[in-house]
Amino acid sequence: MLDAARRPTFLRAPRAAVVGGLAAVAAAAWLPVLSRPLSPDEGGFLMVAAQWGPGTSLYGDYWVDRPPLLIGLFQLADLAGGAVALRVFGILAVVVSVLLAGELGRLLAPGRPIAAVAASATAAIFLATPFFGTTEVNGELLALPFLLGGLVALARRWWAAAGVLAVAAAAVKQSEVDVAVAAVVAIGALVWQRAWATAARGAAAFVAAALASTAVILAWAAANGTDPAGLWDAVVIFRGRAAEVISASASSATDERAHLLLTSFLVSGAAGVVLVALVALVPGRRGRRRAAAAPLDVRLVAVALLAWETVVVVAGGSYWLHYLIATVPALVLLVVATVRHRPERWRWLAGAVAYAGVTALASVVALAVVGRPVPDDAGVKQYLAAAAGPGDTAVVAFGDPAILQAAGLQSPYPLLWSLPVRVRDPELTELTRVLAGPDRPTWVVVDGTSLDTWGVDATAAQPVLDREYIQERVVGNWTVYHVAGREH
Structure with missing residues (x-):
């Protein structure tokens, strides 16, 4: 069978058209969310990005446990128009990811045209299914093109490019280090084959490019007032402390989200793809001999990424559905590995992928027909946008900065988020100082009826809120307060 790179153009064109069509279908599944209200993360990151510059905290006057390239991408979206531009960025990330998945299939399973289509179909399905939290633009989604692009670079042995893309992905979401994991496996395979010189050159190019890219990103962040020590504390140290707080104090809602995440992974068909692929990839004796002769066993990379991505999803602690987007590279590589190494068993996996596609289509159609529920913060956004005056400020206690962003406060x-409050200000010392100080916020929005929540001691802050503020409005589960003695 001809190598994919040598196939005539007229044979490659239909495959390219199918891959492009799959990318378009995945993009179309996102169109209904273009006008959907921003999620807390989307609104919060836009709010942080809009004012990022030298200030009093990590990113301007705000602190968030995310690396700088994510804030930079949201800054571009803010400059391009805000909410709709951000959603367009998300759609572009989906399209590019599906196309890159197809290229991975072409490169890693040469001579098997179905590999590109199967890989792009897998990416399209799991980037369209609502079971993977595909209703908002987040770090996992925006990092995905860098991850898949880095894997393509490794497949081509473009070590330096892979190093740059590895750093870019981690600079969007710090846990997205799949390219580095894959690079270690690839270099290890070269060492196993005793290709010492090739392994050394590849490792040197990868590391040098990664270090240079890191230096550029850190210098750019520092120019905006975000210092390297503060970043290290935010993206590394904080995550360990947050895990401890969640483990010790989390409410039952965390367990409920964990159950929903596991159920979604099962119902979406992703678990079936993983299980069937792993069973299909178990080699017989002839399979073992063929694998030993291969320059790089894609199965090793797929399993390594699956292991790492499982750790990322579980260790995230909060169990939001969009964590599952981090598993897309492993799902794609498992499909490609099956086509390459066990093509006679591809029908097994095709059935699992088809089930996932049907589930994704049904859920997208159901949401389009029934509609998504109106977020419970919508009424608060509308009220504050109408009631707030020039120069007003506000605090949301806790965890929904999209309220502030929508109201322009x-x-x-x-x-701005609840987890940093629980880790960095658990006794609300800083919040108490703000509420009692000369620059106290005009408005305070509380999720519930008091500042008390899990992981937080509101003993000092609640009396200050009761003394300095007057309850103005109750909207759903939210209570809106206005500072006493100031007209509005």
Whole structure:
């Protein structure tokens, strides 16, 4: 059978058309969310990005446990128009990811045209299915093109490019280090084959490019007032402390989300793809001999990425559905590995992928017909946007900065999300200072009826809120307060 790179153009064109069509279908599944209200993360990151520059905290006047390239991408979206531009960025990330998945299939399973189509179909399905939290633009999604691009670079032995893309992915979401994991496996395979010189050159190029890229990103962040020590604390140290807090204090909602995440992985068909692929990839004696002769066993990379991505999803602690997007590279490589190494068993896996496709289509159609529920913070956004005046500020306690972003209000309290509050200000010392200080916020929005929540001691802050603020409105589960003695 002809190598994929040598196939005549008229044979490659239909495959390219199918891959492009799959990318278009995945993009179309995102169109209904273009006008959907921003999620807390989307609104919060846009709010942080819009004011990023030298300030009083890590990113301007706000602190968030994310690396700088993510904030930079949201900054571009803000400059391009905000919410709709951000969703367009997300759609572009989906399209590019599906196309790169197809290229991975072409490169890693040469001579098997179905590999490109199967790989792109896998990416398209799991980037379209609502079971993977594909209703908002987040770090996992924006990092995916860098991850798949890095894997393509490794497949081509473009070590330096892979190093750059590895750093870019981690600079969007710190846990997305799949390219580095794959590079270690690839270099290890070369060492196993005693290709010492090739392994040394590849490792040197990868590391040198990664270090240079890291230096550029850190210098760029520092120019915007974000220092390397602060970044290390935010993207590495904080995650360990957050895991401890979640383990010790998390409410039952965390367990409920974990159950929903596991159920979604099963119902979406992703678990079936993993299980069937792993069974199909178990080699017989002839399979073992063929694998030993291969320059790089794609199965090793696929299993290594699956192991790492499982750790990422589980160790995230909060168990949001969009964590599952991090498993897309492993799902794609498992499919490609099956086509390459056990083509006679591809029908098994095709059935699992087809089931996932049907499930994704049904869920997308159901959401389009029934519609997504209106977020419970919508009424608060509308009220504050109408009631707030020039110069007003606000604090949301806790965890929904999209309220502030939608109302066009800045916060004098640097912690916009609930988990940083629980880790960095668990006794609400800083919040108490802000509420009692001369620059106290005009508005305070509380999720519930008090500041008390898991992982937080509101003993000092609640009396200050009760003394300095007057309850203005209750909207759903949210309570809106206005500072006493100031008209509005």
